[in-house]
Amino acid sequence: MMLEHKVRIPASPGAGYTISIGTGILGALWARLEADFGRHSKFVVTDEHLVSAGHLNTLLGGRDVPAFVISPAGETAKTIHTVTSIIEAMEKAYLGRDTLVIALGGGTVGDIAGFAAAIFKRGVPIVHIPTTTVAQADSSIGGKTGIDSSLSKNAFGAFWHPAAVYIDVATVGTLDDRQFRAGLVESVKHAIIADSQYLDYLEANLDAVLQQKPEVLEHVTHWNCKIKGSVVEADPSERNKRRILNYGHTVGHAVEAASGFELLHGEAVAVGIIAAGMIEEQMQLCEPGRLERIRGILEKLGVPVRLPGNMAEENLIDLIKRDKKAVNKWPRFVLIAKIGEVYRQGGQYAVEVAPDVVMNVLERL
Ligand SMILES: NC(=O)c1ccc[n+]([C@@H]2O[C@H](COP(=O)([O-])OP(=O)(O)OC[C@H]3O[C@@H](n4cnc5c(N)ncnc54)[C@H](O)[C@@H]3O)[C@@H](O)[C@H]2O)c1
Numbered sequence: 001m002m003l004e005h006k007v008r009i010p011a012s013p014g015a016g017y018t019i020s021i022g023t024g025i026l027g028a029l030w031a032r033l034e035a036d037f038g039r040h041s042k043f044v045v046t047d048e049h050l051v052s053a054g055h056l057n058t059l060l061g062g063r064d065v066p067a068f069v070i071s072p073a074g075e076t077a078k079t080i081h082t083v084t085s086i087i088e089a090m091e092k093a094y095l096g097r098d099t100l101v102i103a104l105g106g107g108t109v110g111d112i113a114g115f116a117a118a119i120f121k122r123g124v125p126i127v128h129i130p131t132t133t134v135a136q137a138d139s140s141i142g143g144k145t146g147i148d149s150s151l152s153k154n155a156f157g158a159f160w161h162p163a164a165v166y167i168d169v170a171t172v173g174t175l176d177d178r179q180f181r182a183g184l185v186e187s188v189k190h191a192i193i194a195d196s197q198y199l200d201y202l203e204a205n206l207d208a209v210l211q212q213k214p215e216v217l218e219h220v221t222h223w224n225c226k227i228k229g230s231v232v233e234a235d236p237s238e239r240n241k242r243r244i245l246n247y248g249h250t251v252g253h254a255v256e257a258a259s260g261f262e263l264l265h266g267e268a269v270a271v272g273i274i275a276a277g278m279i280e281e282q283m284q285l286c287e288p289g290r291l292e293r294i295r296g297i298l299e300k301l302g303v304p305v306r307l308p309g310n311m312a313e314e315n316l317i318d319l320i321k322r323d324k325k326a327v328n329k330w331p332r333f334v335l336i337a338k339i340g341e342v343y344r345q346g347g348q349y350a351v352e353v354a355p356d357v358v359m360n361v362l363e364r365l
């Protein structure tokens, strides 16, 4: 049994793609890929941990398919050098414009492979098989690809929407527990900004999520795909509405950087979500008990809900001023009016918050 969700992208060839969600489907996926993309030559991009966890073998089932294994895995691989190596590996395998790139892995693999696909021979299709909670909820849906320069994250990139996404929720079973939990913060974020019923569901089923009950993970993943998919449909190239996905990220990114990237992205965003809630309280956008409820969910996930002791507020303010979405050195904040509904001012999804309000919140955080 597979759940399916269609994301319609008006500007993209084929006008959209299907996300298929199931448990233990990886071993049968190749036949499905042959059925869906039979005329394409296949090239797999993955990383060393997907190989050691056995997922590449399960996908290929003994077939001889050209593949590139990123090593060492992780953010440091997101460079132009890796992309060059991938493109040259495709050339060495005599691949041309009929190539289908298959990304098996987390957000790192997806971002690298997506960018390589976007530029190989002026662009070839890609399908994503995401294997982390971050990638299954967030990075595989939406078409953003990119790699880092020596100066900044995602300095090179392209919007390159996938031809299909196949999610086997069982693959997260081999993921490190801390990564697993941190990635779930994006699910909590989706619920907060878009769907109060989803937040009720997450809250009621959090134990089952943490125990990785298949039907619960499938349900959560389906909900994530619907929410992220609908935001992407409304704004495929991030001009307006897509900014709501930045909830908790303005302070979150600053906290992530201030930790010297010791904190995982999702862990820093958890702190950022609490900061957004405190700003909402100060701006009287918050009904009683809302922030406590969200804090309770994040605490149960085992992610941080306050600033690590060694972080200076001034340093964070400086980092917030460097937010890539800042205008006149001060970013706008995504806030919610109530669970499931983003607060809007003059049609804008991100609103101004006075620096002293933010400073006050950081001091109490
Ligand atoms: N394009 C987007 O819209 C978007 C959105 C969010 C994040 N991202 C990017 O995604 C990256 C982070 O992605 P991530 O959190 O998935 O991290 P990741 O891809 O680096 O994976 C984390 C670690 O887990 C390993 N791993 C992955 N799947 C595994 C599995 N099933 N079993 C065992 N090990 C496994 C990886 O090898 C890696 O060591 C960042 O570079 C971020 O910028 C992109």
Ligand SMILES: [Zn+2]
Binding pocket: 186, 249, 265, 269
């Ligand atoms: Zn995020």
